Amino acid sequence: MSAPLLHRRAGEVVANRPLGAYRQLSVVLPALATPARPGQFVITPPARADQVLPRTWWVAGERTEPGFGTTLELVVPDPPGGSGALPAPGDELLLTGPVGRGFGLPTTPVTAVVATQGAAGAAGRWLCERLRTVGCAVHLVSCADEPEQHVDLVLARRSADGVILTEPAGAEAALTSLTERVHPSVLYAVGPLSLSRTVAEVAAGTGAVSQVSGVDIGADGLCGHGLCGACDLPLHESAGSGSTVRPCAEGPVLRGGLVDWEAAQ
Amino acid sequence: MSAPLLHRRAGEVVANRPLGAYRQLSVVLPALATPARPGQFVITPPARADQVLPRTWWVAGERTEPGFGTTLELVVPDPPGGSGALPAPGDELLLTGPVGRGFGLPTTPVTAVVATQGAAGAAGRWLCERLRTVGCAVHLVSCADEPEQHVDLVLARRSADGVILTEPAGAEAALTSLTERVHPSVLYAVGPLSLSRTVAEVAAGTGAVSQVSGVDIGADGLCGHGLCGACDLPLHESAGSGSTVRPCAEGPVLRGGLVDWEAAQ
Amino acid sequence: MSAWLPRVTAAAGCGGSGRELARFGDLAALDAVLIGPIGPPGADDAGGAGRARARLAASPSGLVHTPAPALPVEHVVEDLLPWFRARGLPVVCAVRGGTAGAVADVLQELRRSLDFTTVAAVEVDLTTDREETRAAGVLGPTDRVGPWSADPQACLKLLASAREQLPRDLLLTAKLAGECPDPLATSRAAVGGGARALVLSGSVPAVGPPRQHLVGPAIGPVTLGLVTRIRAAIAAGRVPDVPLVAVGGVHDIRTARQARATGAAGVQLGTALLADPQVLWDVHQALTTVSPPPPVSDTTD
Amino acid sequence: MSAWLPRVTAAAGCGGSGRELARFGDLAALDAVLIGPIGPPGADDAGGAGRARARLAASPSGLVHTPAPALPVEHVVEDLLPWFRARGLPVVCAVRGGTAGAVADVLQELRRSLDFTTVAAVEVDLTTDREETRAAGVLGPTDRVGPWSADPQACLKLLASAREQLPRDLLLTAKLAGECPDPLATSRAAVGGGARALVLSGSVPAVGPPRQHLVGPAIGPVTLGLVTRIRAAIAAGRVPDVPLVAVGGVHDIRTARQARATGAAGVQLGTALLADPQVLWDVHQALTTVSPPPPVSDTTD
């Protein structure tokens, strides 16, 4: 209980830019005590007065300037007509976070595969950059239904040693053949549960470690605060019968091998 | 059924100014076919997504410039924290109206008394101007709990031959002594039902005609469209047993003498 | 389920006398105009002091309301039906009464009208309080004994007595809502008595004193739940197969389509009209222009 | 009405295991921490495939939810109670079960814990489905027979059996909601069985398939209606005098005060915490700092 309390606080939106099918918000907060990590997210109040659940967004980047504050980059789906507008530059944005465990980085330079889908691609790209910083070779697998839903490919190609684009249905095949080719020590997934499951299973098949997002940050029907149980995932029997994990509070990053994906349907 | 249909349409807010305890919105619409009259109101959608009833506001002035359009003046209560913000200059405002019968003007120059209360004071002041235009002598009785709730007294003193300020509880006494002094042929009330009742009763006591607002435009719990029945008022027996009038659709201006104020509680 | 049924009307108590609606759009463009609640003379007298007006209080995404004052049947017969008939507008009469006799009296008055031909359907309100006449001196002349819909046997009798007053082919419907403790039993009873469609409202009793209801977008999921339950009961043969009309939280084209997708043949709009009467025509248009799904056998390229 | 009762807690299913809340504020500042629903092992097994996770769907100013998966009682005994006891935090255990036996088993396990002293109250869920064991081969081993709250007699037995498992002075409460057809009868039965406070929730059954509920600000008026009705019944001597806890649509300081003004001694926060857990401390603070109205006899100048 010595961890600092998580409180909602006010940030200032300094940019709201289009980024393919998404929008990138830059938000300035008082300087963070510990730097943010890829795999963390923020929680922000509902967009409209008739909505009761908060919104969750992946953190896609962070820059802390002493004396000025921390700028968080948030890449979020362009809200559909009904769900309320995003804040404009100059607006205040209330948010809690960055929340949660991020992805663990290998202590030795190894080969890594990062798989992403949707707006989470921005967090995936950030993870690639971090892996390269610690000397890893990184291959990015970006999944999307439409070309413009791959996040910022130009930057992604600079952050990774190889980039493979695929439709979500082709993720398993792409990951399997990539794995056979580059023999990664670790596979990462950031995106929906279906992708996390695929990555965990491909990793298990090759004996590699996997770290995956255990909750589809950005999806509807989540509280993000660890209170509602909508994100609960069953663990393998070995963890004790009937054990579950609550990824938004205990993750969002989980070891892929711990989850009983079969039972998670 | 030959009257034109009432449709919601978009106006542009060109000004939003403080006016004592209220705010005055100026809204530009396509030119009205028939000029607006004091006693009419507009209906505008709820301020927030979690509200379902529309808002109703008195029209406090109108200026039509051919080729440019109609500018409506709307004086509205400064919204309390919770009820949603008013539009800013440049914003679009959806509205229906001006709606309803306005006040009838005497065909001959007579002495008139206009009683108002709250934000309706702006509509009352406009009525005074109109009465003066047709040659009447006009006395304004403005009721308010707090000094800043009297609408725009400087302009009001210019629009009337005499202005009396009173708290709502003193309205009856003020009206009675004024009536004894100036012997008006007609008394008007624009404001809450309690004021309408007082004016109707003072008028009845002196044999004068009264025209009063039959619904408290701007209050909560109204649809303004004639559909909910929240504004229904009982008529005197002479109008047929159990007869009621629906002021937001059949008024809002009613002859004070037609309403059975006793039964209206 | 092939009987005529209007695709969309106002909900009882939310469309005025029907004529107020005419200020906002062309009534002739609609399938029918619902008027009511229609009650016997003096039905809503509170101690003789005139009809109680509806009271509305805002709640999050909803409204808490008291029932609308009933239109006296003589007003309907003298003023409203002639007006509608002169314009060739089919009318749904929503009728409310505390006893089967009161409802029968209203229907008799309507039927006697020279303009009755313009009446296309009658909706009987089972959400309202039932009254029972007690032995003199015990509890006063009448006593509210809870809503009709809480007593399936009473509903059956009420509908049967209403059915008797009306021409054989006239559509008779029954409306129940969230106050009903056993919607299956009440639905079965209403159809048994002669209802040929059920109007299902997600409106829920709320706040006090009694006779207040929560309505509006907030209660949409309750309406969908009720429609789902009765559809399932029809599919299981536990309620006779009649079309359903969804009311409660239907407030735009999207929610109207959702109600239809859930199994409602028609919808009614309440609160939505209070905010913008135009929605009635928008929803009518949307439900009219839906092209039916192509027949399964249609495989031409 | 002088018994101890926490002024505000999380609602069952909305506070996680209690520990997640600790990330957002100091639990020691609260009167107590509610944990649960706590169920027997495997209570929520859907065909043995692990516990069903809660599903939430947005609706206007509300949520439609499935019940939260139950915390297995062994997890509570082994992990949670020691954690709370070590910190001196009083705990309210919300317990859920389909049979009186299942509930009694959970309570027995709790009672056996060395850390039971930290349990300050037990809340028994009457909104959940009751199960009946049938003669072999007739309907399978157990059969859902509707919510507990629909059967006052069953509630009385359930509470009496729970009461037996617990120390005499431990606060036992019963929770009922919008699924209850006769809240007066059920309240009377629950108190008759041994409940010393009633938790009244305006949550309403909604959508299908079964076991979904509409909650959130939208249903606030339903909660206030329920509290008003039971207060009136208590005043009329038709329900024994116990304190009431309001839950459903209490989502900020204003609505918490409104619930208190309507006659609730305590409140619980559900959906409000999902949006911002901080509200728990805000409401606690507001209800703590309310100065009681000055005594009537105090006329000194």
Ligand SMILES: Cc1cc2nc3c(=O)[nH]c(=O)nc-3n(C[C@H](O)[C@H](O)[C@H](O)COP(=O)(O)OP(=O)(O)OC[C@H]3O[C@@H](n4cnc5c(N)ncnc54)[C@H](O)[C@@H]3O)c2cc1C
């Ligand atoms: C590819 C790879 C190869 C490895 N090889 C070896 C090896 O050869 N030998 C060996 O001993 N170990 C090895 N490790 C383990 C490694 O040294 C770390 O212990 C490991 O990455 C921690 O992550 P975890 O998810 O495995 O552990 P967990 O026990 O699941 O928990 C640690 C998790 O918390 C996160 N975390 C930790 N601190 C924080 C914080 N302050 N804020 C937010 N999140 C935090 C981490 O990102 C990680 O996800 C390897 C790891 C990887 C990924």
Ligand SMILES: Cc1cc2nc3c(=O)[nH]c(=O)nc-3n(C[C@H](O)[C@H](O)[C@H](O)COP(=O)(O)OP(=O)(O)OC[C@H]3O[C@@H](n4cnc5c(N)ncnc54)[C@H](O)[C@@H]3O)c2cc1C
């Ligand atoms: C002080 C006074 C003295 C009068 N003295 C006489 C008299 O001596 N002899 C006599 O014959 N009459 C007299 N009248 C009646 C007068 O000539 C008008 O007929 C009367 O003002 C119409 O208003 P009403 O409310 O009385 O009529 P109502 O029948 O109630 O309806 C007319 C109402 O509709 C409104 N209205 C009318 N047309 C429109 C429109 N196009 N758009 C919006 N609203 C409209 C009017 O403002 C009025 O409120 C007098 C009226 C007043 C006020």
Ligand SMILES: Cc1cc2nc3c(=O)[nH]c(=O)nc-3n(C[C@H](O)[C@H](O)[C@H](O)COP(=O)(O)O)c2cc1C
């Ligand atoms: C002001 C008002 C008055 C109503 N009066 C009645 C009534 O008298 N009889 C009735 O059956 N329903 C009445 N209703 C309920 C509506 O017919 C409808 O069932 C309910 O409003 C749910 O629909 P909505 O969510 O679209 O508003 C009334 C509703 C409102 C808002």
Ligand SMILES: Cc1cc2nc3c(=O)[nH]c(=O)nc-3n(C[C@H](O)[C@H](O)[C@H](O)COP(=O)(O)O)c2cc1C
């Ligand atoms: C996700 C979720 C799960 C819930 N699970 C339970 C439960 O298992 N048992 C229970 O008694 N109530 C449960 N509830 C209902 C709440 O305890 C509470 O009664 C209801 O949400 C109304 O309060 P609110 O409007 O503040 O949300 C749950 C509510 C939510 C949102």
Ligand code: FES
């Ligand atoms: S999303 Fe609510 S507990 Fe994880």
Ligand code: FES
């Ligand atoms: S305010 Fe609704 S009918 Fe007049």
